[in-house]
Amino acid sequence: MQNNILIIICDQLSAQALQSYGNHYNSGGAMNQLAAEGTLFEQAYCNAPLCQPSRASFWTSRYTFETQVDTNLRQLSFPHIADTISTLGEVFQAGGYQTMHFGKEHDYGSLRGFTLVENKERVIPREDPAINLAYETFLDIDTTTKVTDWLASPQAKDQPFLAVADLQNPHNICNYIGENQNGSKPFLDDSQLPPLPDNFDTPDMANRPEYIQYLCCAHRRLMHAAHWSRLDYRRYLYAYHDYINRVEKQVAQILDTLAAARLEENTLVVFLADHGEGMAAHGLVTKYGNFYEESLRVPLIFRGPGIPVGRRISGPVSLLDLKPTLQSYAGLAATAEDRGHNLLPVLLDESVDQAGQPYVVASWIDEFSGYTVPGRMYRFGQYKYTAYRDFIHRDSDEVSIHEELYDLAKDPGEQCTLILDEAYSAVLEQARNGLAAYCTSTGDPFYSSLPDYDRSLYRLHKPGFSNHEGPCAVDVHILNRPKNYAARNF
Template sequence: MKPIYPLMGAAAFCSLSVQAQEKPNFLIIQCDHLTQRVVGAYGETQGCTPAIDRVAEQGVMFSNAYVGCPLSQPSRAALWSGLMPHQTNIRSNSDVAINPMLPESVPTLGSLFSADGYDAVHFGKTHDMGALRGFKHKEPVPQPFSDPEFPVNNDSFLDVGTCQDAVSYLSNPPQEPFICIADFQNPHNICGYVGSCQGVHTDAPISTPLPALPDNFEVTDWNQIPQPVQYICCSHRRMTQAAPWSDENYRHYIAAFQHYTKMVSKQVERVLQALYSTPAGRNTIVIIMADHGDGMASHRMVTKQISFYEEITNVPFIIAGPGIKQQKKPVEKLLTQPTTDLLPTLCELAGIAVPSDKPGISLVPTLKGKKQSATHPYVVSEWHSEYETIVSPGRMIRSDRYKYTHYLEGNGEELYDLKTDKGEQRNLAKDPKYSRVLAEHRAMLDDYIVRTGDDYRTLKVAADKQWRSHTPGYPSHKGPGARDINNRK
């Protein structure tokens, strides 16, 4: 395969010694809503992410990488601080009237690296409540354009500016080591797509063959999943808008998601080409990741909200560059939590001490092809609320084989065997055959609560009964959703 990088083929990318410079550079590329399903290197959908796929071919790709929260602001605040949402107390997308700014006393990725002499810069989306402290941020200038196939909005317009800013910086990097974040909005434009195509519609925005629906498109039994998941159509504006969609409408949704992914992939390619246009690229470790995924029509879901399904919580996580040993296959046996593991991993690669209060583990042994002695027995994702219109806290426990979820509302539980049921369609929580497994995962949740000081059990549910009144399931939705009512006030 012909590499996209003008100065480096795949072999050079992997074999270059990290000692070429005392400190390695870092380039973090983050995409909002990017799910593993559309990243070709993960095997399911080809042709959407060629630039990302080439980076994956040259480094290490983690299969079981889970975000600390399937929502942008809590996930990002946790990521840059290396703490979980209940530890930052940034639990929703609301502003400072609800969520506190991250305290100045909390060390962040940016503060640690800038204190060590790194030029720490951030381009693009923030939504971090102060967790990007230590990075010099440049706000992107939106550049409107039209698209012949799908509706575009400020998400896509801002990415043009983000791409240009990152390319400008990387084309003329500083003499000192740098850590640069290119933080893209897309494929987040899919949220605006839902708003543009709400309700049943027959217009076809594209003429090419439509993608097929995923195998786990249908929900086999709405009564077997927790109440807050049954009624996402009442708590999430985008699910309200998509609730009456036909199967073909969902297929158009997948096509649109792939389109926005291809759009941002081209910008990622430009950023990488700029990086490797100078000698600094030879000493730069590249990280590609996402703040959360997208439902991608699994379980009839669009975008993301409250559920912990694989498409939403299990995100791309790819690291490549000097000193990183190329692995031909994805790392499947190791559970990773980019939310907490990114900070200690990058700190060790840079020779920076990790503050003792950070709960993550360093993945450097795996990146260097060595045995990973420090591992997670399980990883966790948390949910509180999107905008406090409905508050229904939940927790997810992902062990080696199973996924367990618990919601305070209705004491709802799910248990999925991800070895035999990758689509999470058979909830085993009430199956007597799995009572022992269920008890083990309940104990894991209790362990997490005690070990990390999680206040989960003391949180309150706030869900008006009117948003739980129709027959369970999105196709049965009646009337406006709670967010729609709230938006009209």
């Protein structure tokens, strides 16, 4: 008898937000219970810090340049990924599984093979006037109900299933930021605000890529937070944890239903997030265009039949590994074109405590359109290297590589880029060669890609988010969007 697989996804959940990953502010409830009862990967990365590119990648185990889903809205069209690219749903459907998907899609066709269950908003009133409740929270109520109803139904026992509970929160933080762009309001209980992170300030910002120094010109929510006080940032963190607490209770409902339906003993549960959240590190909010740990490192936890209990595995892995790992677990044939690694041998071998992958790569192009700055992260060993293809400066047409380098063993908060440190010149060379070798072996066109944005509109103020003036590229895009395009996508 084949085991079932239940994938639970949260949107915009940083690993660093959970107690099981070292956060002492949020208890994390059911999410941390999963970690205690299963195996946790300590350094799991998404392959793009944005919803649709990340999701298209992990459902297919292909890089963004291969899926061609490299933004949330490429040229205002929604082309489906090529039929020649294998999806997780298709493989499991062909393997005799029920394939059910509940909740957020945002997939560009990468959910082919799943039965997609529509969800609807279930509006509830605010409990705290200062905590914004938006479509994400309302949709999660419906998604949770439909997942639990299905798990409790006879259909869940008809044949082995691959089911996905795809929850929106804590993505509601985006709407909170927009509502509070002119300054935050006190909560009903303003006495328990979380502290700012140790890496809130960035003293070496002048050494970061110009794109990062002016990220507020591209990033709408960062523009909204540009003139916040430290108190505003602490309230933002409080709200973020409120949304986590909401979705944690829904994860608990789903797991309780799984147990009550007597499906727990033969169901592998996989918990992950599509990408992270800035969490005030470096003064950043939400995700977008940067490769810092808070935006890119996500929870990845396995619990169920055959999975060791209370185990932690170090070493970088990526969400590209999801598809080949689950196919192996289910005894389904590997897909030759998959870019990810099969993590099952590491999961099952308790003598191994490190994943041992040579590198992980993540990509960035643009959120929508109008502010393209191609970027790549190359994560290897204890180091992280990032590279952006940008104009040398705003008055030049010459394009160059703008870089960052971090030693995460010594500087986990990425507070000091080592690009100018002669002591790390050999590591920098290794990183540059590694990224170039990856591009050559996979066909990634990074080194021929070009930046594209209106330099007469952006980066006109002094460097640094707090100095922001003028428009943001997303606002310009919104003004030019089709009238029938849903505003919530922004």
